[in-house]
Amino acid sequence: MKKLILSVLLLNLLAACGSNPPKEEVVEPATTSAAETAAPAAEAAADAQAAADAQAAADAQAAADAETAMLEKNSVYFPFDVDAVQDADRETIMNHAEYLASHPDARVRVEGNADERGSSEYNLGLGQRRAKNTKRALVLGGASDAQIETVSYGEEKPRCSDHNEACWAQNRRADIIYSAK
């Protein structure tokens, strides 16, 4: 998770740098209304330019934020002993599929997981199937086969360890984890 947050931050930084190098003075609201009225024309023009730059940077930031928010939702969930990707997760799948399609150098690991209601080995198989079906859905959405590795953790890495449905529902999932963005 820490790694993901770090790469998301890097992504934001890169997006901001690429579109519009941010300047300290742009970010800080240094001018007051009193100064503005007394300002000469040249200074007003500079202010306008600064405001435009700020707007562009904010737009780029907003776009990157939106993309980040979209990719941050990176788990899809399954009913008990079911390995087919559910309709409820179509948006999540499409967000990642589109990102992968438009970023050919991006790479993901799809990690399949299962709840504890089975043997650890059966659940390893079930998690592998869930990862495989998630990969298939991503490829159907436009990602390429070579971008996606599938692995299974079975019941070995539960998010929640109580014996109840609320917990099990969180553990029956596949996580889409970026190794390169």
Added chain:
Amino acid sequence: MKRWIWLCLMVFAAPAHAVLNIEITGAGEHQTPVSLVRFAGDAAVAQGLLDIVGNDLSRTGLFKLVDPAGKSPHDPRDIRSAEWAGVEAVLIGTIEPQDEGKVAVKFRLLDLVRNAELLSQVVTAKEDQVRAISHRIADLVYERLTGSPGVFSTRIAYVSRDEGVYRLVVADSDGDNEQALLTSKEPIMSPAWSPDGRQIAYVSFEKRRAMVYVQSLTSRQRTLIADFPGSNSAPAWSPDGSRIAMVLTRDDESQIYIADSNGNHLRRVTYSEAIDTEPCFSPDGESLLFTSDRGGSPQIYRVSVKGGGAERLTFESGNAFSPRFHPDGKSFVFAHFNEGIFHIAVYDLESRQMQILTAGGWEKKPSYAPNGKMILFATEVQGRGILATVSSDGRVKQKMVAQRGDIREPMWGPFLK
């Protein structure tokens, strides 16, 4: 003095992971009344030996330990039958120090009903092997009194999970004398003993996905035997130790393959579009039991090691997992999941009947002791994984609660050859 140091080391080195509490419930249909007399010699060593033999025997539920009530014979001539009413057999012995820190343990088992000597042996060993000698004595007593070999000298393997650290542990059959074979921050699964007890195959996620390793218990050297794309798991040894069955997803679904024990000469055994997993060789090496959901839900099937059609064995309501053959090949034990709980159950291949052995709970991964008399499995107490056993007739149950950690994936080892 040396003895005291040894005892202190044993007591203080072990507790970090030692078994804290053993809770036994139930009793055998017939309990043989036996008296164990503390051996002559160093009192502390003799008491340690007596405790281990006593615990071993009482855990089976087949013996009633009768207090010698102050009597302490060390020679058969000192035993007057009249003083031992109700006792069928008595164990006596001596511990004598030898050169180079060794001890000679002489012991006899006497049948007071038939007035016969059932056992008379001398074992010489280093003092730090008294624990092993004690288990060996318990094995021999058990064998003379029940007719089946004892399993107290055998070892068990399991995985412990404690604060994000996984350890593959090998321990005595009573859960004591733990040794970590592997420590990892990634999961470890499915330890499987080689038939000679010298190697363990297991699944480790240390390279961020499931791969199969074989590790020597003596040299600690290990070999990666399966690292195909996807998951590599569920290793099981053939009875002669030459081959390993395992499950690979390299050709899409989880399917069963057999390879040489070094991973060479891989051959696919099952062909289904389902999850086929948890292979277990029959004692004659001719067939495999396995778990499959090819019929819609996970159940137990049997297939020839040569491949071909598989036969479904379990049809009960609920799901069936983790089959392990009884050493005689006539039945198998498995984990039965029904109405939200797991039971340990036995399936008889002749009568085709299933018998549930335990009250149920979060009970998984059963395996037989090599004499077929007890079953080791994983269960839970207050949300923590622990080891438990049940006698193969379901009468005697035992829980072994460790001080810390979450214990999973136990597997009973073979007789040591």
